[in-house]
Amino acid sequence: MGANKSTPRKIRLMSKLKQNAAVPAWIIVKTKRRVRTNPKRRQWRRTDVGVG
Template sequence: MPSHKSFRTKQKLAKAQRQNRPIPQWIRLRTGNTIRYNAKRRHWRKSRLGV
């Protein structure tokens, strides 16, 4: 990844960074909840974004 990025590339990286977080605890506490974890979690070493 170059240090001089285009704005669109930087936007995509920022969105990926925001999405890559665990689900909030209050969502797990809702009644009849089946979501236990974020299935779309991504590790920087294991999988690439393709940007």
């Protein structure tokens, strides 16, 4: 992807970046380890972002 990006595309990429975070430790503790993984987690090399 080129260095020059439009603002809407940047916003969509930032949203995907935030979505890719791990589950916080306090949530794992709060749910007694029932919630451990983020189902929307994406590996940058394997899966396409699909931003357009």
